[in-house]
Amino acid sequence: MTTKTLFITGASSGIGAETARAAADAGWNVALFARSQDKLDALVAELGEARALALPGDVTQMAxxxxxxRExxxxxxxxxxVFANAGRGLDTPGVAEGDPEEWRSMMDINVMGLLFTVKASYGALQESKGHLVLTGSAAGKRHIKGSIYGASKWFVHGFGGNMAEEMREWGGRCTVIAPGMVDTPFFDSPKPDKLQPEDVAHxxxxxxxxxxxxxxxxxxLMPTQ
Structure with missing residues (x-):
């Protein structure tokens, strides 16, 4: 049987990199998309060039x-x-003191980057009757006062449900992974008592x-503490 292939955005570190490791361990090929060429190359060297492909690029750029x-x-x-995992948060989370340019940058990644990823890979997923996985968040399942980041993840959850309905018409599936706090570079300080990236990868x-x-x-998926 032909080895299956998983395309991952935000693949250079954290959840994306750990998912690449888990998939490779399970026998999948992995296509690794992120902005950091050096980190992607290091991950390919770790996983092996026969199984992993580095694809440097910007998730906000459809081209x-x-x-x-295609590669x-x-x-x-x-x-x-396809694991549409790329995302970012905000330095100033609320509306009153927030930076509109920072909001735009986050929305470009969390919303438009997600849509671009799905648009670019849609035909390939149809051909394989494939599986779309989206990184949502616990913040997209509850109201957090003034959270613009949380609102961006509400979009992911709503869109994921819509895609599940559409994809089942042609034999595909869509899953939203909604973790609570994960110990990744997303946060300024370590969170060793919270979820680890490998928990989300599993x-x-x-x-x-x-x-x-x-x-x-x-x-x-929530941490126990």
Whole structure:
């Protein structure tokens, strides 16, 4: 059987990198998309060039994503799953003292980058009857006073549900992974008592490995402390 291929955005560190490791361990090829060429190259060296492909690019640029999808198909033949994981937060979270330019930058990644990723890979997923996985958040499941970041993740959850309805018409599946606080470079200081990136990676792989009869539409993952 042809080895399956997973395309990951935000793949150079944190959740994206750990998911690449988990997928490679499970026998998948991994196509790694992120802005940091050096980090991607290091991850490819770790996972092996036969199984991993570095695809430097900006998730807010449709042309970069379209090129990356073509390169992935040329290298591995098909794309069986896409993990739209790239995202960012805000230095100043609320409205009153927030920076509108920072809001725009975050929305470009968290919303438009997500849409561009899905648009660029949609045809490939249709061909393989593939699986779309989106990084949501616990912040997208509850109201947090003044949280603009949380609102961007509400979009992810709503869009993920809409995509699940559309994709099942042609045999595809869509899953939103909604973690609480994860110990990643997303935060300025370490959070060792919270979720680790590998916890989220395991959730992604659980969704991808579900039997064809089962559509895991959301995994809500919280730290125990």
């Amino acid at each position: 970069d994503l379209e090129h990356a999808v 992935t198909q040329a290298r591995f033949g098909q794309i069986n799953a 959730a992604v792989m659980h969704a991808l490995s579900a039997p064809a009869r089962a559509s895991v539409q959301e995994i809500f």
